[in-house]
Amino acid sequence: MTRIYLILGIVFGFILSRSGAADYDFIQGMFLFTEFQLYGIIAVAVLVTAPGIWLIKRRGHTIFGQRLAIETKPFHRGNVAGGILFGIGWSIAGMCPGPMLVNIGEGKLYAIAALAGALVGAGLLGSLYPALQRPFALPPLKLGTGEG
């Protein structure tokens, strides 16, 4: 199975690299409304994935017969607060988490600094989780904010 994940990652990474999703200029073009590219990509990805998920859920099993077990994400105040913080970071760095790794693979050296920042940021969130739980109405620690 490890090989499947690796291959899917490579395909995903190649597409992100060549589509503009891992490109600083295309990200700014999306946020400045000068480029349609990223809106088109996200819209098509969602619109095609949606009926696909529906069909797979209706079948109820993976191709290998395993019962489908997908957790949905919990609702909490972190959705808005974290979303806003992430959006600011996405604009500053011009990359979201997947493309960050793609950029490193492409040889864009500054992306290593972005990844270092992201790991420190995630580490901070994890260490502060008990203190953030009440103000953001976050789920119990053993569940976390949601897998994704």
Next chain:
Amino acid sequence: MPLILHDLPPLHWALAGLGIAGVTLALLFLANRRLGISTGFEDVCSLVLPFPYFKRGAVVSGREWRLPLLAGLVLGGFLSAALGGGWQPTWALGVFDQAIGWGPAAKVAWMFVGGLFIGFGTRLAGGCTSGHGIFGLANLELPSLVTTISFLGAGIVTSQIVYRVLFPMVGL
């Protein structure tokens, strides 16, 4: 507009969207997994940080599949560069170089700050563009709609401030 990477022409957005949908669905249909990259930050953190948050089941059990996926992303970027004109380290940053024009040291600081927001924000929100924006929206999850609107909105406001107010550039 060409990519920063070797000035390559970008894939058509419909083709790229279709490809991403294919990967997302393959992950679900083959492996029973929901696409999500930002939890990978926690997977990496969990290797070195002792906090109970990083000992949760979703993190520990996720490592075995998410870490190979993340490694694949790096490899995919490497292959894309290698096949598209050759792999070489670069500091090129497109409009940032034209409008702001700071050197490598300042870029490192800029990117580190951006990364901090990304790491903390995605994990507070419970996902990023992939987990909320693609899988969550496609699975009709309300928290994902709220989160996606929040991060797109914040990104739009931030870029408008950076490139239309702080460092305005003709032609952008």
